[in-house]
Amino acid sequence: MALEDLYHEKQQEVLRYAWNNDFFMLINHGAKRSGKTKVDNDIFLSELQQVKERAKGVGVDNPQYILAGTSIGAVKRNVLNELENDYGLEINLDKFNTFNLFGVDVICFGHEKISHLKKIRGMTSFGAYINEGTMANEEVFDAIKSRCSGEGAKIVVDTNPDHPEHYIKKDYIDNPNIADFHWELEDNTYLSDRYIANIKASTPQGVFFKRNIKGLWVMAEGAIYENFNKDIHYISRHELAQKNIIRYWGGIDWGYAEGHAGVIVVVGEDDEGNYYLIEEHSREKEDIDYWVEVAQRMSKRYKGIYFYADTARTEHIDKMIAEGINVLYADKSGGSVLSGIELIESLYKTDRLFIVEDNVDRFKKEVYMYIWGPDGKPVDKYDNVLDALRYALYTELGDAGVIIYDI
Numbered sequence: 001m002a003l004e005d006l007y008h009e010k011q012q013e014v015l016r017y018a019w020n021n022d023f024f025m026l027i028n029h030g031a032k033r034s035g036k037t038k039v040d041n042d043i044f045l046s047e048l049q050q051v052k053e054r055a056k057g058v059g060v061d062n063p064q065y066i067l068a069g070t071s072i073g074a075v076k077r078n079v080l081n082e083l084e085n086d087y088g089l090e091i092n093l094d095k096f097n098t099f100n101l102f103g104v105d106v107i108c109f110g111h112e113k114i115s116h117l118k119k120i121r122g123m124t125s126f127g128a129y130i131n132e133g134t135m136a137n138e139e140v141f142d143a144i145k146s147r148c149s150g151e152g153a154k155i156v157v158d159t160n161p162d163h164p165e166h167y168i169k170k171d172y173i174d175n176p177n178i179a180d181f182h183w184e185l186e187d188n189t190y191l192s193d194r195y196i197a198n199i200k201a202s203t204p205q206g207v208f209f210k211r212n213i214k215g216l217w218v219m220a221e222g223a224i225y226e227n228f229n230k231d232i233h234y235i236s237r238h239e240l241a242q243k244n245i246i247r248y249w250g251g252i253d254w255g256y257a258e259g260h261a262g263v264i265v266v267v268g269e270d271d272e273g274n275y276y277l278i279e280e281h282s283r284e285k286e287d288i289d290y291w292v293e294v295a296q297r298m299s300k301r302y303k304g305i306y307f308y309a310d311t312a313r314t315e316h317i318d319k320m321i322a323e324g325i326n327v328l329y330a331d332k333s334g335g336s337v338l339s340g341i342e343l344i345e346s347l348y349k350t351d352r353l354f355i356v357e358d359n360v361d362r363f364k365k366e367v368y369m370y371i372w373g374p375d376g377k378p379v380d381k382y383d384n385v386l387d388a389l390r391y392a393l394y395t396e397l398g399d400a401g402v403i404i405y406d407i
Helices: 009-020 036-057 072-087 114-119 138-147 167-173 193-202 207-212 237-241 288-301 311-322 336-349 362-369 384-401
Strands: 025-030 064-069 098-101 104-110 127-131 154-159 179-183 245-253 262-270 275-283 307-309 327-329 353-356
Touching: 009 025, 009 036, 009 179, 025 036, 025 167, 036 064, 036 072, 036 104, 036 127, 036 154, 064 072, 064 138, 072 104, 072 127, 104 114, 114 138, 127 138, 138 167, 154 167, 207 336, 245 275, 245 288, 245 384, 262 288, 262 384, 275 288, 275 362, 275 384, 288 311, 307 311, 307 384, 311 327, 336 353, 336 384, 362 384
Parallel strands: 025 154, 025 179, 064 104, 064 127, 127 154, 245 307, 275 353, 307 327
Antiparallel strands: 098 104, 245 262, 262 275
8 A cells, every 4th residue: 555545745745754864853743633643653653663673783682762741641642542543553551651562662751740850860762752742841851852862763753833932943943953844734635624614613713723723833912712702702690591501510729819719610511512601609818618618509509510620729629528529620631721721712712602791700800811921821810710610611521622523
């Protein structure tokens, strides 16, 4: 079977480069769902098949290779599961999160935190595959690079774009000595026209569209929830009463000090797949006993409700559980902040998220004052209700909340 039968044109271009050039680092960056991770996974496999021979040539019988992502879960989801599905491989990690393939010991670990450095300290690697590169701690990224001193070692990086001052962009992609390929969504010619149209229609305008569709490294500017429209997304209690709400759940953001309120929100979903911020409870300088009482009232009002809570205060979560409240850990994994913001923005853009105006207070200020910082991240201010809402929606829905249709 010819290469043209398996890969679209952009994928063929990158694979031919990877197979015919002795690069040290190759970075594939750009739009989501453009097909770049598939190529990087295949380059990773082909590299492993060559490592054993290169290592043998310098007298190394048990060569090591680095495979890193934001977490072990992300490595399994983005790389290992895909390889198993595509090629029927059976990959089982041992207690050290290592597996052997083609005679090479592949060391898997997370790269998001500086504490992950201990996993590779002192090792010599014959190459590395870094998935979700922009999420990597800069010191960890540099350490991975330094460890790749084995004969013929190559580093493959897969990443979506971030802000243009990100170290991956400035120090590596803009370095003329490093190979990089930029990907757009429409490079993936295997996607149907319907799928592409729906992805474009459901992706918020501004930074998310430029990054996720065009694959551009652009700065986020101004208000974060620019697709929120008060004339559309605020509804009254009377309008809510006309909806058939089929389930309820909530979100909790812990806070105490002035300017950083504690918050509990209640979210509902109707039978048409729309979501509602039904209640907001926000107060400063209240201890956990106050929030237990609020959650207990909500539990009585909405039978079977559960809450996704900020894991910054696990002792508060334990207290609520002890008081009979159904509380779960909110998703605060790598990338969850931006992914959660993107989810909520997509719901505003497609008019699937509504706010019961009579039942919110702090939200009315935060939705306009929550802004991007110069580092491309949200400013940690005016975000208490919005964080609680994000915990509730993103932990429950994840990517399922974004309108995505057939491939």
